[in-house]
Amino acid sequence: MTLEDLFAIIQTRKAADPHSSWTAQLLAKGPEKCAEKFGEEAIEAIIEAVKGDRAALTSEAADVLYHLLVMLAARDVDFADVLTELERRQSQSGLAEKANRP
Numbered sequence: 507m508t509l510e511d512l513f514a515i516i517q518t519r520k521a522a523d524p525h526s527s528w529t530a531q532l533l534a535k536g537p538e539k540c541a542e543k544f545g546e547e548a549i550e551a552i553i554e555a556v557k558g559d560r561a562a563l564t565s566e567a568a569d570v571l572y573h574l575l576v577m578l579a580a581r582d583v584d585f586a587d588v589l590t591e592l593e594r595r596q597s598q599s600g601l602a603e604k605a606n607r608p
């Protein structure tokens with residue numbers, strides 16, 4: 507499954523019954539809660555990265571990606587636009603991008 511597929515599933519959960527879906531339950535709590543959850547998962551991933559536990563980091567990274575997509579959906583940001591932004595950046599190095607920032 508691609509991240510685009512997962513984002514499409516998450517989008518369908520906006521209209522789903524919260525009793526039937528974890529994603530629907532989380533979205534029903536609002537964008538602030540979704541953002542908080544993303545932050546928690548990111549911190550858990552940071553902890554595993556610092557510890558150097560690769561198996562735990564793999565699992566936490568999956569949680570981070572899922573919760574990033576839920577946060578985007580909660581604020582009606584299309585994941586396709588995020589990918590387009592990444593594509594745009596492919597044409598220049600990170601150092602050049604940083605130098606060109608306003």
Ligand SMILES: N=c1c2ncn([C@@H]3O[C@H](COP(=O)(O)OP(=O)(O)OP(=O)(O)O)[C@@H](O)[C@H]3O)c2ncn1[C@@H]1O[C@H](COP(=O)(O)O)[C@@H](O)[C@H]1O
Binds near residue numbers: 519526527572
């Ligand atoms: N990838 C995920 C995914 N990753 C994590 N989670 C859920 O995210 C929740 C948060 O994990 P936590 O460890 O923080 O658990 P918690 O219950 O919030 O606990 P607290 O820390 O808040 O006490 C868990 O209930 C996980 O099951 C996910 N839930 C769903 N998906 C995907 O989303 C799709 C749609 O899911 P549903 O909407 O539930 O059908 C699924 O098919 C999956 O592909």
